[in-house]
Amino acid sequence: MAKEVKDSSTEEKIKNAARVIFHQKGFAGTRTRDIAEASGINLALLNYYFRSKEKLFDLIMTESLEVFFRSLHSVFNDPTTDFEEKIRRIVENYIDNLSANPNIPIFILSELRNHPEELIKKTGAKKVFLDSVFMKQLKEEIEAKRIKPIHPLQFIMNLLGMTVFPFVASPMIKGIGAIDQAEFESLMQERKTIIPDWIKSFLTP
Amino acid sequence: MAKEVKDSSTEEKIKNAARVIFHQKGFAGTRTRDIAEASGINLALLNYYFRSKEKLFDLIMTESLEVFFRSLHSVFNDPTTDFEEKIRRIVENYIDNLSANPNIPIFILSELRNHPEELIKKTGAKKVFLDSVFMKQLKEEIEAKRIKPIHPLQFIMNLLGMTVFPFVASPMIKGIGAIDQAEFESLMQERKTIIPDWIKSFLTP
DNA sequence: TTAAGAATTAATCAAGTGTTTAAATCTTTT
């Protein structure tokens, strides 16, 4: 009956440390001893609670995919918002999520090279993106000639590129711009409003 | 005096195999035995020619940074091309380079999280980007009110985001779009012309 | 209170990993 205590102490401590380190160094770069040390627990407890490094990793990865994809599902499929409004919400939602978890994109994308198929399947990415209300609305807007014709994937690449890439490349951005974390974050906040503006301007006929 | 032979056989074989595997799996995920096997050489030869896994890695990383950054230096600083022309050339140059070396961006960016400072310094990124003729021209265009005002870093993030991100996220793009490598490449070719169009459209006042 | 189960610990194991060694083979020079 130590379930409640467990969830909020040892088990959770391990998971939190694991998330930070996995996000920073990836699966191969992370040693179970690092996780144990960072969470202040005995090495054996990692296997006691999670069976193996890989099981723990899968847990963190599933959670991370949830943050990266699932939070968008509702926005993409909200029937009550129009196309423009969805763009604003997607960008804002993403930038908020990634500001709180800045290492998630590079973590997911770099692990993705090792197991592309299964991870993609896990996300249900196709459902979330291409089969969404958002994409239907994009096509409608194009048919109604309210926006310029564009391949849906080209559009998604622009949207994600402009929104996600700065987080993937943040050390590089900070380096070439000679700015610190605070300035970087402020630029990201600014992007919440200007990315939708840019998108609108290259979509309008 | 076997120097000529050496460069074109064993040493080069190791380097080529190392490049492929490092690009795919990163430093931590690569085992020297994998490199040896992939290049068909005895394990000890890796240390015979390159001293250590880390020295070999540094060599590959330096080369990769060269591809990723230095090829742009001349384009960024060409005084004979105007602002618009430079955008076209940068995008085309990048897409050509990355089509030939699609794993370089995710490789560099994921290794970058471990050693941000030194790697950034190695690239001379600030010189290549912010202090370039290209950025001077951007400021001139803004002052002359020929384009909308924009923070140089915001501009660079859009340019790189739209150009580089698809390569970083290619497994994801292919997954969510249900397309194969050939279709992906064709989309990338298309982007060579449409990215400059998009940029132009959101820069014009 | 005490027995039973859960949680924690230090020590250890077995496999994996980067590297080295010493001998063998090949190449070049005289």
Added chain:
DNA sequence: AAAAGATTTAAACACTTGATTAATTCTTAA
């Protein structure tokens, strides 16, 4: 052709790493 040097090889070494074990401490239920 023989000596000297470069290259290659199989084997081993030293260390790391994920995982397990067996004992100990803590917690809970009767």
